[in-house]
Amino acid sequence: MLYNQVNFIKQGSTANIDSxxxxxxxxxxxxxxxxxxxxxxxxxxxxxxxxLKNVK
Structure with a gap:
């Protein structure tokens, strides 16, 4: 099991977050x-x- 954090570079719009x-x-x-x-x-x-296959 892997825990990952995701950060949007710019302020995410509602459309981007929903997508x-x-x-x-x-x-x-x-x-x-x-x-x-x-x-x-x-x-x-x-x-x-x-x-290791999923780490980029």
């Missing part, structure tokens, strides 16, 4: 997606057979 949420719903590796306040916009909980 990101929808993409996360379609991603089978994403087990949980939390929209949070502060410096981080989202926290993802991801599962993977090969963690």
């Amino acid at each position: 990101f949420k929808k993409r996360m719903l379609d991603c089978e590796q994403v087990q949980q997606c939390f929209y949070v306040t502060g410096h981080t916009d989202f926290i993802l909980i991801i599962t993977s057979q090969n963690m």
